Amino acid sequence: MAGNPRNGRPYRRLVDWLRSQRLPCWLCGHEIGYELDARHPFSFTLDHQVPLSKGGSLLDPANARAAHRRCNSARGNRTATRPPQRASRRW
Template sequence: MAGNRRNGRPYRRLCEQQRALGLPCWVCGRAIDYQLTGVDGQRHPLSFTLDHLVPLSKGGDLLDPINARSAHRRCNSARGNRMTVKQAGTSRWW
């Protein structure tokens, strides 16, 4: 297979379907501002990104809607390819 599947139409469609749900971040439980965009080529850390319940490196399906989750960019990055997430509300945010 040639090319990056994350640049294809099916992946972009899945991202748009997930974005349209308007769900909070599945990692931290906080609301996502779906209007945030990047500045100077940098993506905002609290912007929407498509995360996968089962990471792709662990055999998760890139295009399966059941595997798709809404997340903040920084939450997705911090989780990496771990199968678990810290439960929302257990960190000390004050």
């Protein structure tokens, strides 16, 4: 396949399918601004539960999750959804 596979019809179809579900962010649990400009930090992006760099599938709907742009970028290619919680010093 020539070019970027994320510009292809199957990938765009997957993004449209996920967007139509209007799910909350799978990382933080808050609502996503589906009507926001794509460059906005709280806009919708497709995140892969298993990152592509770790062997995740680009087009598998089971690997696709709705996320805020900011949450998706902060997660990077880590597989854990949240860093471990530190115990409070105040008991």
